[in-house]
Amino acid sequence: MFDTHNHCEFSCDSKMTLQQAADTAAKLGIGIILTEHWDYEYPTNPEQFLFDRDAYFKKNLPLRSGNVLLGIEVGMQPHLAEKENKVPEGYPFDFVIGSIHMMNRLDLYEVTTYKGLSKEETMHDFLRDSILCAESHNNFDSFGHIDYICRYWPYADKEFHMEENQQEWDRLFKILIEKNKPIEINTRRLEAEAAVKALLPLYKRYKELGGKYCTLGSDAHYTEHVGRRLDVAAAMAKEAELQPVYFKERKMISDR
Numbered sequence: 200m201f202d203t204h205n206h207c208e209f210s211c212d213s214k215m216t217l218q219q220a221a222d223t224a225a226k227l228g229i230g231i232i233l234t235e236h237w238d239y240e241y242p243t244n245p246e247q248f249l250f251d252r253d254a255y256f257k258k259n260l261p262l263r264s265g266n267v268l269l270g271i272e273v274g275m276q277p278h279l280a281e282k283e284n285k286v287p288e289g290y291p292f293d294f295v296i297g298s299i300h301m302m303n304r305l306d307l308y309e310v311t312t313y314k315g316l317s318k319e320e321t322m323h324d325f326l327r328d329s330i331l332c333a334e335s336h337n338n339f340d341s342f343g344h345i346d347y348i349c350r351y352w353p354y355a356d357k358e359f360h361m362e363e364n365q366q367e368w369d370r371l372f373k374i375l376i377e378k379n380k381p382i383e384i385n386t387r388r389l390e391a392e393a394a395v396k397a398l399l400p401l402y403k404r405y406k407e408l409g410g411k412y413c414t415l416g417s418d419a420h421y422t423e424h425v426g427r428r429l430d431v432a433a434a435m436a437k438e439a440e441l442q443p444v445y446f447k448e449r450k451m452i453s454d455r
Contacts, residue, residue, distance in 0.1 A: 200433065201230040201445035201454050202426045204272070204296060204343070204385065204416025208258075209235040209250040213420040217259055221267045223425040230266040231425065232294050232445065233259065234416075237286055238274035242306050248274065252290050268447055270294030273339060276301050277328055280335035287338055294446035296383065296416075297339030299329050299347060307348050318354045319363075326367040333374040340446050341414040342375050344385035346398060358397035361404060372405045381412035381444055381451075384435055386428035395435065402439035412451065413441040 205220055206213040217233055224231035235255065238248035259269055273286050275297050287295050302325050305312040313321055325348055333342065349357050361368055375382060382405050388394040402413070415432040419425045436443050443454040 200415070200429060200443070201232060201268075202417050202419070202429060203232045203270075203294060203341070203414045203445050204234050204383065205231055205419045205425060206235060206272075207233055209255050210420070211236070211247055215420070215422045217262055217267070219422050220419065220425050221262060223422045224266065227426045229426050229429065230268070230445065232268045232270045234270040234272040234294065234296050236274070237271055238300055239279050239282060240276065240304070242301075242304070242309070256290065268293040268445070270296065270446070272296040272298055272343060274298055274300040275332040275336050275339075276304065277331035277335060278304070280332070284336055284338040291448070293448055294341070295339045295449070296341055296343040296414075297332070297336055297380075298343030299325070299332060302328050302348070308351050310351070310353050313353055318352070318356070321348075321352060321354075322359075322364050323367075326364055326371060330367065330371050330374065333371055333378075333380075337378065339380070340449060340451070341381045341383050343383045343416070344387065344418065345382065345401065346385065346388060346394065349388060349394070358393055359401065360397065361400045368401060368404060369408060372408050372410060376405070376409045381414050382410065382441075383414045383416050384432040384441075385416050385418055386432045387418045389428045389431045389435075395431070399435055399438060402435060402441060406439050406441055411442055412444045413439075414445060415443050415454070
Protein backbone atom coordinates (compact mmCIF):
# COMPACT_ATOMS: atom_id res chain seq x y z
CA MET A 200 0.00 0.00 0.00
CA PHE A 201 1.18 3.53 -0.83
CA ASP A 202 0.67 6.74 1.09
CA THR A 203 0.50 9.02 -1.94
CA HIS A 204 0.39 12.46 -0.26
CA ASN A 205 3.31 13.69 1.87
CA HIS A 206 5.22 16.95 2.37
CA CYS A 207 8.90 17.32 3.30
CA GLU A 208 11.73 19.87 3.08
CA PHE A 209 10.53 21.63 -0.07
CA SER A 210 7.15 22.46 1.49
CA CYS A 211 7.42 25.45 3.81
CA ASP A 212 4.89 24.04 6.29
CA SER A 213 6.51 20.62 6.72
CA LYS A 214 8.60 19.44 9.67
CA MET A 215 10.20 16.28 8.27
CA THR A 216 12.83 15.24 5.75
CA LEU A 217 12.20 12.76 2.95
CA GLN A 218 14.65 10.35 4.60
CA GLN A 219 12.66 10.52 7.83
CA ALA A 220 9.39 10.01 5.97
CA ALA A 221 10.84 7.09 4.00
CA ASP A 222 12.20 5.45 7.16
CA THR A 223 8.81 5.80 8.84
CA ALA A 224 7.02 4.34 5.82
CA ALA A 225 9.45 1.40 5.74
CA LYS A 226 8.72 0.62 9.39
CA LEU A 227 5.00 0.67 8.58
CA GLY A 228 5.51 -1.59 5.58
CA ILE A 229 4.11 0.90 3.07
CA GLY A 230 5.37 2.86 0.10
CA ILE A 231 5.44 6.65 0.05
CA ILE A 232 5.13 9.41 -2.53
CA LEU A 233 6.54 12.87 -1.86
CA THR A 234 4.14 15.58 -3.07
CA GLU A 235 5.57 19.01 -2.32
CA HIS A 236 3.36 22.10 -2.48
CA TRP A 237 3.19 24.25 -5.59
CA ASP A 238 0.74 27.15 -5.37
CA TYR A 239 1.04 30.21 -7.60
CA GLU A 240 -0.24 33.56 -6.33
CA TYR A 241 -0.57 32.49 -2.72
CA PRO A 242 -2.36 35.50 -1.18
CA THR A 243 -0.24 36.13 1.94
CA ASN A 244 3.09 35.38 0.26
CA PRO A 245 3.18 34.67 -3.49
CA GLU A 246 6.48 32.73 -3.28
CA GLN A 247 5.75 30.78 -0.09
CA PHE A 248 4.44 27.61 -1.70
CA LEU A 249 6.82 27.32 -4.64
CA PHE A 250 10.17 25.53 -4.77
CA ASP A 251 13.25 25.01 -6.94
CA ARG A 252 12.41 21.94 -9.01
CA ASP A 253 16.01 21.37 -10.06
CA ALA A 254 17.15 21.42 -6.43
CA TYR A 255 14.26 19.12 -5.52
CA PHE A 256 15.41 16.42 -7.91
CA LYS A 257 19.09 16.87 -7.16
CA LYS A 258 18.42 16.26 -3.47
CA ASN A 259 15.72 13.60 -3.73
CA LEU A 260 16.58 11.42 -6.74
CA PRO A 261 19.20 9.49 -4.71
CA LEU A 262 16.41 8.45 -2.34
CA ARG A 263 13.99 7.38 -5.07
CA SER A 264 13.25 3.66 -5.16
CA GLY A 265 10.41 1.26 -5.76
CA ASN A 266 8.87 2.31 -2.46
CA VAL A 267 9.89 6.00 -2.44
CA LEU A 268 8.54 8.02 -5.35
CA LEU A 269 8.72 11.72 -6.20
CA GLY A 270 5.70 13.87 -6.91
CA ILE A 271 4.17 17.31 -6.54
CA GLU A 272 0.86 18.79 -5.37
CA VAL A 273 -0.22 21.60 -7.68
CA GLY A 274 -2.78 23.96 -6.19
CA MET A 275 -5.22 24.82 -8.98
CA GLN A 276 -6.99 28.11 -9.68
CA PRO A 277 -9.21 28.70 -12.73
CA HIS A 278 -7.41 31.81 -13.96
CA LEU A 279 -3.99 30.12 -13.76
CA ALA A 280 -4.76 26.93 -15.70
CA GLU A 281 -2.37 27.55 -18.60
CA LYS A 282 0.49 28.33 -16.23
CA GLU A 283 -0.27 25.49 -13.81
CA ASN A 284 -0.55 22.88 -16.56
CA LYS A 285 3.10 23.58 -17.39
CA VAL A 286 4.46 23.08 -13.84
CA PRO A 287 5.35 19.37 -14.18
CA GLU A 288 6.70 19.70 -17.73
CA GLY A 289 10.35 18.79 -18.22
CA TYR A 290 10.72 17.11 -14.83
CA PRO A 291 10.57 13.37 -13.99
CA PHE A 292 7.73 13.52 -11.48
CA ASP A 293 6.15 10.17 -10.69
CA PHE A 294 2.85 11.66 -9.58
CA VAL A 295 0.96 14.97 -9.72
CA ILE A 296 -1.93 15.79 -7.39
CA GLY A 297 -4.28 18.55 -8.51
CA SER A 298 -5.83 20.25 -5.48
CA ILE A 299 -8.10 23.15 -4.58
CA HIS A 300 -6.51 25.36 -1.90
CA MET A 301 -8.08 28.65 -3.05
CA MET A 302 -11.57 29.96 -3.74
CA ASN A 303 -12.28 33.35 -5.28
CA ARG A 304 -8.46 33.74 -5.34
CA LEU A 305 -8.44 33.58 -1.53
CA ASP A 306 -6.82 31.03 0.77
CA LEU A 307 -9.25 28.44 2.14
CA TYR A 308 -7.10 28.29 5.28
CA GLU A 309 -7.93 31.89 6.23
CA VAL A 310 -11.16 32.59 8.11
CA THR A 311 -11.51 35.94 6.31
CA THR A 312 -12.11 34.04 3.06
CA TYR A 313 -15.58 33.15 4.33
CA LYS A 314 -16.52 36.58 5.65
CA GLY A 315 -20.06 37.51 4.62
CA LEU A 316 -20.71 34.12 3.01
CA SER A 317 -23.25 31.59 4.16
CA LYS A 318 -22.27 27.94 3.97
CA GLU A 319 -24.58 27.60 0.96
CA GLU A 320 -22.83 30.48 -0.82
CA THR A 321 -19.42 29.06 0.05
CA MET A 322 -20.38 25.66 -1.35
CA HIS A 323 -21.51 27.31 -4.57
CA ASP A 324 -18.24 29.19 -4.99
CA PHE A 325 -16.09 26.22 -3.94
CA LEU A 326 -17.74 23.78 -6.34
CA ARG A 327 -17.79 26.37 -9.14
CA ASP A 328 -14.01 26.81 -8.86
CA SER A 329 -13.48 23.05 -8.49
CA ILE A 330 -15.45 22.40 -11.68
CA LEU A 331 -13.63 25.14 -13.59
CA CYS A 332 -10.27 23.74 -12.50
CA ALA A 333 -11.20 20.18 -13.42
CA GLU A 334 -12.28 21.42 -16.85
CA SER A 335 -9.21 23.56 -17.54
CA HIS A 336 -6.42 21.48 -15.97
CA ASN A 337 -5.13 18.30 -17.58
CA ASN A 338 -1.58 17.80 -16.30
CA PHE A 339 -2.42 16.08 -13.01
CA ASP A 340 -3.02 12.46 -12.03
CA SER A 341 -5.42 12.50 -9.06
CA PHE A 342 -7.85 15.10 -7.71
CA GLY A 343 -6.77 15.88 -4.16
CA HIS A 344 -8.67 16.08 -0.85
CA ILE A 345 -12.19 17.13 -1.84
CA ASP A 346 -12.84 17.94 1.82
CA TYR A 347 -9.87 20.28 2.31
CA ILE A 348 -12.26 23.19 2.81
CA CYS A 349 -14.00 21.34 5.66
CA ARG A 350 -10.84 21.62 7.76
CA TYR A 351 -11.01 25.39 7.94
CA TRP A 352 -14.42 26.85 7.19
CA PRO A 353 -16.04 28.50 10.23
CA TYR A 354 -19.48 26.92 10.08
CA ALA A 355 -20.93 24.89 12.95
CA ASP A 356 -21.66 22.02 10.59
CA LYS A 357 -18.26 21.11 9.16
CA GLU A 358 -19.45 18.45 6.73
CA PHE A 359 -20.67 18.22 3.15
CA HIS A 360 -24.21 17.04 2.45
CA MET A 361 -24.14 15.67 -1.08
CA GLU A 362 -27.86 16.02 -1.70
CA GLU A 363 -27.66 19.80 -1.19
CA ASN A 364 -25.31 20.21 -4.16
CA GLN A 365 -25.98 17.03 -6.15
CA GLN A 366 -25.88 18.67 -9.57
CA GLU A 367 -22.55 20.38 -8.95
CA TRP A 368 -20.91 17.28 -7.46
CA ASP A 369 -22.11 15.23 -10.41
CA ARG A 370 -20.67 17.76 -12.85
CA LEU A 371 -17.30 17.70 -11.09
CA PHE A 372 -17.16 13.92 -10.93
CA LYS A 373 -18.20 13.47 -14.56
CA ILE A 374 -15.38 15.74 -15.71
CA LEU A 375 -12.83 13.79 -13.66
CA ILE A 376 -14.19 10.48 -14.92
CA GLU A 377 -14.11 11.64 -18.55
CA LYS A 378 -10.43 12.51 -18.04
CA ASN A 379 -9.75 9.22 -16.21
CA LYS A 380 -8.65 11.06 -13.08
CA PRO A 381 -8.83 9.15 -9.78
CA ILE A 382 -10.13 10.90 -6.70
CA GLU A 383 -8.06 11.05 -3.53
CA ILE A 384 -9.35 9.65 -0.25
CA ASN A 385 -7.45 11.91 2.12
CA THR A 386 -7.09 10.55 5.65
CA ARG A 387 -6.59 13.86 7.46
CA ARG A 388 -10.15 14.07 8.84
CA LEU A 389 -11.07 10.40 8.97
CA GLU A 390 -10.74 10.18 12.75
CA ALA A 391 -14.15 11.89 12.85
CA GLU A 392 -17.09 9.55 12.31
CA ALA A 393 -19.10 12.47 10.92
CA ALA A 394 -16.47 13.04 8.21
CA VAL A 395 -16.48 9.40 7.16
CA LYS A 396 -20.28 9.39 7.08
CA ALA A 397 -20.42 12.54 4.94
CA LEU A 398 -17.63 11.61 2.53
CA LEU A 399 -18.56 8.02 1.78
CA PRO A 400 -21.69 8.93 -0.23
CA LEU A 401 -19.54 11.22 -2.39
CA TYR A 402 -17.01 8.47 -3.14
CA LYS A 403 -19.89 6.10 -3.88
CA ARG A 404 -21.45 8.66 -6.22
CA TYR A 405 -18.14 9.03 -8.06
CA LYS A 406 -18.25 5.24 -8.56
CA GLU A 407 -21.92 5.27 -9.64
CA LEU A 408 -21.14 7.82 -12.35
CA GLY A 409 -18.38 5.62 -13.76
CA GLY A 410 -15.32 6.33 -11.62
CA LYS A 411 -13.06 3.36 -10.98
CA TYR A 412 -9.96 4.48 -9.11
CA CYS A 413 -8.80 6.35 -6.03
CA THR A 414 -5.52 7.28 -4.38
CA LEU A 415 -4.98 7.12 -0.62
CA GLY A 416 -3.05 9.91 1.08
CA SER A 417 -2.31 11.07 4.62
CA ASP A 418 -1.23 14.64 3.75
CA ALA A 419 1.55 14.14 6.30
CA HIS A 420 3.79 17.06 7.26
CA TYR A 421 5.22 15.28 10.32
CA THR A 422 6.68 11.78 10.64
CA GLU A 423 3.98 10.71 13.10
CA HIS A 424 1.34 11.33 10.42
CA VAL A 425 2.91 9.22 7.66
CA GLY A 426 0.48 6.43 6.81
CA ARG A 427 -2.12 7.60 9.31
CA ARG A 428 -5.55 6.05 8.93
CA LEU A 429 -4.72 4.43 5.58
CA ASP A 430 -6.65 1.43 6.86
CA VAL A 431 -9.77 3.59 7.22
CA ALA A 432 -9.30 5.03 3.73
CA ALA A 433 -8.79 1.55 2.28
CA ALA A 434 -11.98 0.36 3.96
CA MET A 435 -13.87 3.34 2.51
CA ALA A 436 -12.48 2.58 -0.94
CA LYS A 437 -13.64 -1.02 -0.61
CA GLU A 438 -17.12 0.04 0.46
CA ALA A 439 -17.32 2.50 -2.43
CA GLU A 440 -15.99 -0.20 -4.79
CA LEU A 441 -13.06 1.95 -5.90
CA GLN A 442 -9.68 0.45 -6.73
CA PRO A 443 -6.76 2.12 -4.91
CA VAL A 444 -3.90 3.04 -7.23
CA TYR A 445 -0.60 4.87 -7.13
CA PHE A 446 1.51 6.39 -9.89
CA LYS A 447 5.07 5.76 -11.01
CA GLU A 448 6.52 7.77 -13.89
CA ARG A 449 2.98 9.20 -14.30
CA LYS A 450 1.59 5.72 -15.01
CA MET A 451 -1.26 4.28 -12.93
CA ILE A 452 -0.48 1.12 -10.96
CA SER A 453 -2.96 -0.96 -8.96
CA ASP A 454 -2.21 -0.64 -5.23
CA ARG A 455 -3.07 -4.06 -3.80
